[in-house]
Amino acid sequence: MITGDDYDYLIKFLFLGDSGVGKTSVLYQYTDGLFSSKFISTVGIDFRVKKVAYKIHGKTKRICLQLWDTAGQERFRSLTTSFYRESMGFLLLFDLTNEQSFLDVRGWLEQLKVHAYCEMPDIVLCGNKADLEEKRVISPGRAREAAKQLGIPYVETSAMTGQNVSTSIELLLDLVMARMETIVDRALQPTKEPLVDRVLSPNMDTVHLVDSDKQSWSKCSC
Amino acid sequence: MALNPAYEAIGKGFVSQYYAFFDDPNERSKLANLYNQETSFMTFEGMQLQGALKIMEKLTALTFQKINRIITSVDSQPMFDGGVLISVLGRLQTDEDPPHAYSQTFVLKPVGTSFYIQHDIFRLALHDSL
Numbered sequence: 001m002i003t004g005d006d007y008d009y010l011i012k013f014l015f016l017g018d019s020g021v022g023k024t025s026v027l028y029q030y031t032d033g034l035f036s037s038k039f040i041s042t043v044g045i046d047f048r049v050k051k052v053a054y055k056i057h058g059k060t061k062r063i064c065l066q067l068w069d070t071a072g073q074e075r076f077r078s079l080t081t082s083f084y085r086e087s088m089g090f091l092l093l094f095d096l097t098n099e100q101s102f103l104d105v106r107g108w109l110e111q112l113k114v115h116a117y118c119e120m121p122d123i124v125l126c127g128n129k130a131d132l133e134e135k136r137v138i139s140p141g142r143a144r145e146a147a148k149q150l151g152i153p154y155v156e157t158s159a160m161t162g163q164n165v166s167t168s169i170e171l172l173l174d175l176v177m178a179r180m181e182t183i184v185d186r187a188l189q190p191t192k193e194p195l196v197d198r199v200l201s202p203n204m205d206t207v208h209l210v211d212s213d214k215q216s217w218s219k220c221s222c
Numbered sequence: 223m224a225l226n227p228a229y230e231a232i233g234k235g236f237v238s239q240y241y242a243f244f245d246d247p248n249e250r251s252k253l254a255n256l257y258n259q260e261t262s263f264m265t266f267e268g269m270q271l272q273g274a275l276k277i278m279e280k281l282t283a284l285t286f287q288k289i290n291r292i293i294t295s296v297d298s299q300p301m302f303d304g305g306v307l308i309s310v311l312g313r314l315q316t317d318e319d320p321p322h323a324y325s326q327t328f329v330l331k332p333v334g335t336s337f338y339i340q341h342d343i344f345r346l347a348l349h350d351s352l
Contacts, residue, residue, distance in 0.1 A: 018285070018286060019285050019286070027315055039320045040352065041320070041322070041323065042348075042349045043320075043348055043349055043350070043351070043352060044320075044322050044346060044348040046320060046323045053283065071314050071319055071320050071322075072286075072317070072319025072320065072322065073322060073346060073348060075284060075285055075286055075319075076284070076346055077267055078265075078267040078268070078346055078348060080348050080349070080350055081350065082351055113320070142317050169324075
């Protein structure tokens with residue numbers, strides 16, 4: 001059980017992509033042996049938690065990462081939309097050996113635009129199963145070009161070998177932390193109003209800054 | 223037409239036949255015979271489909287292979303046109319995913335001594351908040 005004193009930031013990421021691209025395996029690779037997953041049947045979402053230390057301006061911040069997995073509901077094209085809204089970053093995966101999963105990336109981005117907390121949230125695109133070189137149908141060049149057009153970073157991962165698994169999640173964390181810092185900076189500039197009130201947009205009540213609303217800790221289920 | 227007194231048995235029998243086809247990837251295409259070309263409606267996770275062709279396009283595009291299914295309840299009622307209204311509550315597990323609860327509603331329309339599925343509504347029981 002994590003109490004309010006155990007971390008400085010609670011960050012939620014949602015793993016997206018067609019079924020079979022390896023979302024759960026990537027998550028498993030990233031958190032294996034450290035924390036068990038919890039499946040919440042009412043919302044049909046599985047989540048894992050990992051605590052990481054993050055250096056920002058020479059200070060180390062303790063971050064509680066909640067990693068949300070869609071647990072098969074994407075097969076039915078039904079996704080609990082509140083999880084889009086509450087996520088601060090998205091890891092969008094496709095399978096390098098499956099053309100359709102690559103083509104479907106656009107559809108997932110459309111979904112994100114509609115349901116996420118803003119139109120251009122932080123996303124990292126992952127071409128997974130990079131270890132299956134002989135089965136690969138999406139070349140690195142083609143994937144990079146697509147990612148460039150979409151304006152999102154691209155990483156090739158392998159849940160099997162662990163290649164770039166941490167890298168991709170850390171990259172997403174960098175993006176989210178940078179965005180938060182920008183918002184905090186902006187919030188601090190004009191007035192001396194309490195930080196929390198200004199940082200939290202109505203739809204984004206998941207950034208719990210230190211010493212902010214203590215009651216909300218109890219809502220955190222990690 | 224009169225109420226069909228065998229509605230309970232028809233409901234149970236239909237549900238077991240329907241899922242026997244649905245849950246076997248090799249048999250799933252046989253579901254086409256249970257829908258009408260024009261007058262069958264399906265709402266699958268909010269997506270509205272009409273006619274056997276469109277419905278089958280959707281059902282055969284589902285990506286899972288294995289389905290484990292547990293039916294919790296089958297509730298049926300006779301309808302005044304001789305049809306049967308069926309409501310199913312159950313859980314299903316696709317491949318290695320965790321099991322999800324779902325609800326499915328059918329309306330069977332009588333044709334001669336047989337029936338076709340006139341209405342079919344499917345939803346996973348997923349809520350929008352904890």
